Amino acid sequence: MSLMWSWLTDGSHWHGNDGVLLRLAEHLWYSGLALGIAALIAVPLGLFVGHTGHGRWLAVNLTGALRAMPSLGLLFIAYMWLGDHLRGEGAFLYPTELVLVALAVPPILAGTYAGVEQVDAAARDAARGMGMTGRELLLKVELPCALPLLVSGIRSAALQVIATATLAAVLGLGGLGRFLLDGLATRDYGQMAGGAALVACLALLVDLLLAALQRVVVSPGLTGKTARQPRVETRQAAP
Amino acid sequence: MKRISLLLPRSVAVTAALAATLTLAACGGDDPLSTDTGNGDGGDGTTIHVGSANFPESVVLAEVYAKALEDAGFTVEKTLNIGSREAYLKAMTDTAELDVFPEYTGNLRLYFDEDATASAPDEVYDELVAALPDTLTVLEMAPAEDKDAVVVTQETAAEYSLTSIADLKDVAGDLVLGGPPEWKTRSTGLPGLESVYGVVFKDFRELDAGGPLTLRALRNGQIDAGNIFSTDPTVASGELVALEDPEALYASQNIVPLVRTEVLDDALEEALNAVSAALTQEELLALVNAVVADKEDPEDVAADWVDENV
């Protein structure tokens, strides 16, 4: 414990080439990139599944299968396959991002299609009654109503991605995982514990931010209390 | 009413099922630390715990020790692929979980005495013996060594006319070095390269010590120079060039059996010393090659080698 404090409070550890600020930025970059890509994939997919009802079986099983992937194994495999074909940073970055995206897609996908599915039938009915087309229904009614669960899915994904982005360090990249592995290698347990604490704090901060975002983005007309939807559906596995 | 009373027996059934699953799991996980390899024929049958670090050479050496000890009549339990030197040393000195470990004279000495300076094999060995705590003993060392090396590709060597580390002095400022994280602070890493050779690299990438990351990074150009071990098949085959070390920054690293003092006995010493005597540089290279390049099983490779050579 005390080792951790002394490492964290040492000013020299925060700046410079190997410093906390840099690693924090790198960590956020790896995580943000993965979350962005995952959202780009999962949200449209989830909207489609929720709106049309097609492919639900596929979506559920894809979610389950991706959840079960052991991240470390996937990381090694991805690096062994891709590493030789990519030049520069990409050789390390692409495999890492692949794993992080695979981790982030299930919660976002599940949150999105669950969110759309549980939209009140009455609301849908009213929309149709007002003459909305399918697409208008999706974008103006279902999507806004699905937002609470969707954002909840993103929060869940963010938590796991931030916790797992530490794996980037295994491939020699930066990020907060660097402190974990370097600390392990040099027997500097203050560094290791400090790195772990930083990851936890970062995750907490991001979660709070996203919670605030959720409050801002979700229409006040929605109480946010959905019909007995067990939120566990969007809490996912992590490595 | 009926419903509620039905629930109790159900939950009992569920608990029973859970307990059964647990027991099954526990059976599978019996003594999770060891891979039992059976008894030797005759001998005293004492159980010896052999460990290894998490790179193929260490694993195959541990298998060699294990086979030799079994042939001598001991019962061997192996705990392989331990990732950190501190972890397995503590397991030997503090908690007596391990008894025998294949080690390297230079680095082990450095672990206990950071200021050690010798570089010739016998001197390093003597310094090691002096630095070890009482709970640990080293037996006879093998002629075979596996040293750290700064390695470059054929192209890089040709481009900058590199044959020794000293040649890097003027060009390192344009080059990236890759190595294990501890090279940032250890005397065998960046600090040592600077103080002994005046070599300062443009950048350092934390990868692994002589592992697949560093190898690939070297081959694919993410780094220009890397830390690869001298017994790696790529170095032996000449694909990569190990730069010479005239100032002996990298001390001798003879393979030596590290033993927990308490378990020392004649039969054990004889078995392991016989291994050391037979382990020449060529033999070591062959062992590593079989496991890394030919993807053969360390246990089989070790068993065959011990049968033929010891």
Place this chain on the structure above:
Amino acid sequence: MTWLQDHWSDVFELLGQHVYLAGVPLVLGLLVAVPLGWVAQRLPRLRTPIVVGTGLLYTVPSIALFILMPSILGTGILDPVNVLVSMTIYTVALLTRTASDALEAVPESVRLSADAMGVKPLRRLFTVDLPLAVPVLAAGLRVAAVSNVSIVSVAALIGVPQLGQLFTDGFSRDFMDPLAVGVVGCLVLALVFDLVIVVLARLATPWHQGRTA
């Protein structure tokens, strides 16, 4: 594949150890999370600190927890108990909110009926609340099971024997076979855990036809 055939007994042993390191914490974690969730549900003021606090534990990177456990528990460095306790912590982190939600989801009418029949609160917990909470708990447990199987494999970085060791072995020798076997092994194991939990949940809730979470 021939590699698997040649090394079947080794793989099986690693599988067994993996089951132990991932499975036992599920049970232990459940035993801890349910009471915690019950407290959180009964005392709303404590709910946020308990749920958020335990949830935060999930973000502590596994390598760090495995390494730092010996100094907290006083166990040996190589002791798999370190992994066991760490995994239990992760399971509790995942399940506490679920348990709290699950107990919250018990219909008020059922609770009131039980109280009206004179069932004491503790007995009601065991005979009414918990059985009704099983579907949601099971859903959470399934997620925790899959998560555990994956996290345990990371322990390969510090040398704890389990399926993850196939990853590091394969990687260090540039050998895809053990890597692939390890990944498939983890997937299969996750699937088996999932099925076992679903079956057990169904056995425990005979009144539920069809829809489980």
